[in-house]
Amino acid sequence: MREVKVKSVIPVYIIGLVWLLCSSIFPMYRWYDLVIASGIAFLAYKVASKLFRPKTVLVEEEPEPINTGNKELDEVLTTGTAYMSELNTLNMNIPNIQINKQVDEMMRISRSIFDFITKNPTEVRQIRQFMNYYLPTTINLLKEYDEFRKQGTRNESITKAMKKIEGVLDTIVIAFNRTLDDLYEDKVLDISVDIEVLEKMIKDESY
Incomplete structure (x- = not known):
């Protein structure tokens, strides 16, 4: 068994939610609206990543083939x-x-x-x-x-x-x-x- 860190998918969902909110607030056809939305999404992702840290799970490793010569x-x-x-x-x-x-x-x-x-x-x-x-x-x-x-x-x-x-x-x-x-x-x-x-x-x- 070995430990593997699995990232939470919640920060990714939050990025999608931020873009939806920004598209309902800003026209989004102006370049600076895209920059603002991207900045907000990036900050939201960073905050969410801090709150929802990767989980450590145990995964079963493939056993080494047994070779005794017999x-x-x-x-x-x-x-x-x-x-x-x-x-x-x-x-x-x-x-x-x-x-x-x-x-x-x-x-x-x-x-x-x-x-x-x-x-x-x-x-x-x-x-x-x-x-x-x-x-x-x-x-x-x-x-x-x-x-x-x-x-x-x-x-x-x-x-x-x-x-x-x-x-x-x-x-x-x-x-x-x-x-x-x-x-x-x-x-x-x-x-x-x-x-x-x-x-x-x-x-x-x-x-």
């Missing part, structure tokens, strides 16, 4: 970044403290998963289900919830659907956590094997 990893990280952005937007739109906490936790776990596969690119295929099902399905459910929330009147079906979505979010958090645990379980297993081999080599050399 095409499969790049695709996963690029898609993951887009999913995270969607989750964050939905989380800001939904005014529900409990859901906000759950989505915050999902995003925290997701970041840990992406950090892990960035450091261990050979494990990228282990998160296929997470990428192809867990994340997109979660986003779709939250989108539906947000749409239901915006309904002016809620019937029984909508209320039940919203309750079901609220109820399944804890299960989704557990599924996210399980994905992360599975990644580290494989890593721990590899470390255990390395330690066993090392201990065996040291033991063999001692004889």
